[in-house]
Amino acid sequence: MPGPQGRCWLCGKVGTLTREHIPPESAFNDVPLLLMKVDEHAREEGALGWEPQQQFSNGLYIRSVCGHCNNRCGKLYGGAYVDLVRRIAERIGDLQDFHTLSLQGVKRPLAILKQVIFQFVSANGQSFVRANDWVAPFLKDSRNQSIPSNVGVYLFASNCRGGKKTGVSSHIDLTGAVHCNIVAEFSFWPLGTIMSFGHLKHRGLAPIHQWVDHPFNSERKSDLDLPVNPIRSPYPLDFRSESQILRDSVAAAPVMKQPSQEELRRMIAETLKYSGTDDKDFVFSGHPGTARKLAD
Numbered sequence: 001m002p003g004p005q006g007r008c009w010l011c012g013k014v015g016t017l018t019r020e021h022i023p024p025e026s027a028f029n030d031v032p033l034l035l036m037k038v039d040e041h042a043r044e045e046g047a048l049g050w051e052p053q054q055q056f057s058n059g060l061y062i063r064s065v066c067g068h069c070n071n072r073c074g075k076l077y078g079g080a081y082v083d084l085v086r087r088i089a090e091r092i093g094d095l096q097d098f099h100t101l102s103l104q105g106v107k108r109p110l111a112i113l114k115q116v117i118f119q120f121v122s123a124n125g126q127s128f129v130r131a132n133d134w135v136a137p138f139l140k141d142s143r144n145q146s147i148p149s150n151v152g153v154y155l156f157a158s159n160c161r162g163g164k165k166t167g168v169s170s171h172i173d174l175t176g177a178v179h180c181n182i183v184a185e186f187s188f189w190p191l192g193t194i195m196s197f198g199h200l201k202h203r204g205l206a207p208i209h210q211w212v213d214h215p216f217n218s219e220r221k222s223d224l225d226l227p228v229n230p231i232r233s234p235y236p237l238d239f240r241s242e243s244q245i246l247r248d249s250v251a252a253a254p255v256m257k258q259p260s261q262e263e264l265r266r267m268i269a270e271t272l273k274y275s276g277t278d279d280k281d282f283v284f285s286g287h288p289g290t291a292r293k294l295a296d
Contacts, residue, residue, distance in 0.1 A: 008066040009126045010073075010118075010136055018070045019061040022119045023188050024078045027085040029059035060163070060188070064122040069140075076142050077115035080108035085191050088157050088226065092190040097230050097241055098204075101157045105221040109211035114139055116153055116193045116208070123165050123186040124195075124275065131276025145212045152196040154205035156239075157226040163188035166236045168197075168275035170267045174256035180267040182274055185236035192231060197274045204229050204239050 006017045023029050032055070065073075087103060095101055106112070118139055121129055129135045134151075138144045147153075164187045172180045182197040194205060204227045214220055229239040240248065272278075 003063055006063070007126075008069055009064045010069045010121050010129055010139060011066060012130075012136075013066060015066045017063040018065060018067045020064050020070055020122050021059050021061045022122050022186065023085065023191075024074065024082055024115075025059050026078075027082045027188070028089065028190075029188065031059060032057050062122040064126065073115070073118045073139060077111045077118060080111035081115035083107060084112055088190045092157055092159055092228070095157070095159065095228050097159065097228055099228050101226045101228055103224045103226065106224050107221055108216075109208070109214045109220075109222045110145065110216050110218075111142075113153060113208055113211045114142070116155075117147075117195070119186055119193065120184055120195050124167050124184050125277065127276030127278075128168065129276075131274060142216045145215070147209065147212055150198055151209060152194075152199040152207060153209040154194040154196070154200065154202075154207050155224070155226055156192045156194075156205055156229045157190055158187060158192050158229055158231050159190070160231045161189050162231065164192075164231050164234065164236075166234075168271060168277075169236060170271040171235060171237065172259060172263070172267055174259065180263065180270075181237065182267075182270050183236045187231045192229065194236065197270065200237075202237065203227070 003016045003018055005014065007014050008017065021029050084103075084106060087106075088101065091101055117135065121135065121139070134146065134148055138147060164185055166183075166185045168182065168184045170180055170182050181200060183200070184195045186193050194200070199207075206224060206226050208224075211222065214222065230241045231239070232242045232245055233240055
């Protein structure tokens, strides 16, 4: 049965939308999966709950791109990404959280970078490419080596069986100098990927945006040191273990600095800008004691 008709999230043409597996099926995305989403009503109880969203019989996919874009990007970029994932999978079982997995001689770095960004096209929603006009030219031309200077792309390894898809979102650190990050995370065992709008200083991430300097057909290889992070939390960039999450849920709320209205408005405006959404509703979440302190 042909797929539904719609506008391709990448090229913008109207046609049949195909099943875009993220990550590729051969990157261990070929098994039954249950996609869960955060139950927003659980916020009233001061804890995050989950509810089923969709069941998949043969890997996670999204009907997001036309057959031409799906086949072309998969052929050009998918193979290099799968090779990297399989190398990680061979060794990740011997490593504990917060250790490092070192890989030498990673082949076709630019193709891997393009595959990561291609996955974010589907993971970030149908308005993402329209809001970021550099994405389509970068993916449609394999020789294109241009991404904005403020865009960061990062990898990490994970031993957690499962994954996470956040879309473009923002989080603000209130425990030190108030700082906001606009990020998207897509993680699927054994590799996690992060896209940021503004470069991140995070010890648990390996930057790969510099791989734009590798010509597409070059034989040049790259070494990669991947931090190993848990993905137990639904929040992007939150690499706490399950025991840490449980401990923090009952601990006293941290000392916070109150964000200014200007900082909050900027955070919301930038998130809307890079996500391309018209949705003006925001969900604020955090430690159960945080909301009470902000309300005081």
